[in-house]
Amino acid sequence: MFQKTTESDSLYNDLEQKSIAELLQGINTEDQKVPQVIAGILPQIEAVVAQVVAKLKEGGRLFYMGAGTSGRLGIVDASECPPTFGVPHEMVIGLIAGGDSAIRKAVEFAEDDTEQGWRDLQEYNVDKNDIVLGIAASGTTPYVIGALEQCNAHGIVTACITCNAGSPLDEVAQFPIVAVVGPEFVTGSSRMKAGTAQKLILNMITTTTMIQLGRVKGNKMVDMQLSNHKLVERGTRMIVQATGISSEEAKERLLQHQSVREAIKSIEDGQ
Known part of the structure; x- marks a missing residue:
C-alpha cells in the first residue's frame, strides 16, 4: 500500500517548547540529508537531462507542471533560463495549477482538477517535440498526473520529480526522479526538505542542459542578458x-x- 513519506511524523516533537537555537539546529540537521539523497539518484536525473537535451536540440520545449510550492519552483527555474543563458522565454515554460495568480496566492482546489493540466498544455500547442516534467512532492497531485497521462497517450515524453517512492506520479512518468528525503521537520511541510530537493534537481536539469546546448563557455554565462x-x-x-x-x-x-x-x-x- 502506498504511503507518503512526506506526510510521516517528524523526527522531532514538542517544537513549540524548543529554543530558537534548537529549532535552527534541527532544521539544519534535516536539510543536510537532502544532497546525500540526491547523490544517490544521479542516474535518474541523468536520464531526464538526456531526454531534455535531445528535445531542445531538435527545437522542442521543456514544460514544468506543478501545484503550490512545486509549481512555483518550476516557474522560478523556467523564468531564470532566459536571463542566465540567453535562451528564448518559450524554451522552458513553467505552469502552475490555478494559473499565474496562484504564484502569489493559493487557488483553492485548483490542483484537484485532473483535466486542467492538459488544457493548460494545449494552450501552448504541446506536441511530440516537447518534454513535460511534472513536479509534485506528494506524487499524487491530480493536476499533474492527469496532464502526464494525456501526454503519454499523445506520444509526448514525460518525466517527474517527486519525493515519494511508488507514488502514482512515479508510476505514470516515463522518466521519474524520486528523491525520498524523509519526514519533514514540521510534519507534512513539504516546502522544506522536499522543496529543497526539487530546487536542487531543477538547478541541475537546466544548468546541465544549457551547458550541453553550448550556452556556457569555460565556466562563464557568455549568453546572459545584460539587464542591470x-x-x-x-x-x-x-x-x-x-x-x-x-x-x-x-x-x-x-x-x-x-x-x-x-x-x-x-x-x-x-x-
Whole structure:
C-alpha cells in the first residue's frame, strides 16, 4: 500500500517548547540529508537531462507542471533560463495549477482538477517535440498526473520529480526522479526538505542542459542578458579575463555588441 513519506511524523516533537537555537539546529540537521539523497539518484536525473537535451536540440520545449510550492519552483527555474543563458522565454515554460495568480496566492482546489493540466498544455500547442516534467512532492497531485497521462497517450515524453517512492506520479512518468528525503521537520511541510530537493534537481536539469546546448563557455554565462549594471560589470570582467584587454575597452565592446560571446569573438577575430 502506498504511503507518503512526506506526510510521516517528524523526527522531532514538542517544537513549540524548543529554543530558537534548537529549532535552527534541527532544521539544519534535516536539510543536510537532502544532497546525500540526491547523490544517490544521479542516474535518474541523468536520464531526464538526456531526454531534455535531445528535445531542445531538435527545437522542442521543456514544460514544468506543478501545484503550490512545486509549481512555483518550476516557474522560478523556467523564468531564470532566459536571463542566465540567453535562451528564448518559450524554451522552458513553467505552469502552475490555478494559473499565474496562484504564484502569489493559493487557488483553492485548483490542483484537484485532473483535466486542467492538459488544457493548460494545449494552450501552448504541446506536441511530440516537447518534454513535460511534472513536479509534485506528494506524487499524487491530480493536476499533474492527469496532464502526464494525456501526454503519454499523445506520444509526448514525460518525466517527474517527486519525493515519494511508488507514488502514482512515479508510476505514470516515463522518466521519474524520486528523491525520498524523509519526514519533514514540521510534519507534512513539504516546502522544506522536499522543496529543497526539487530546487536542487531543477538547478541541475537546466544548468546541465544549457551547458550541453553550448550556452556556457569555460565556466562563464557568455549568453546572459545584460539587464542591470551588476551583469554589465560581470560581463566586462568575463571579457577582460578571456582577452586581456582593459576594463574600459571591454565594457565598450560589451555595450556595442550587447553580448559577452559576441564581444569576445569580435576581439579574437581582430575586428
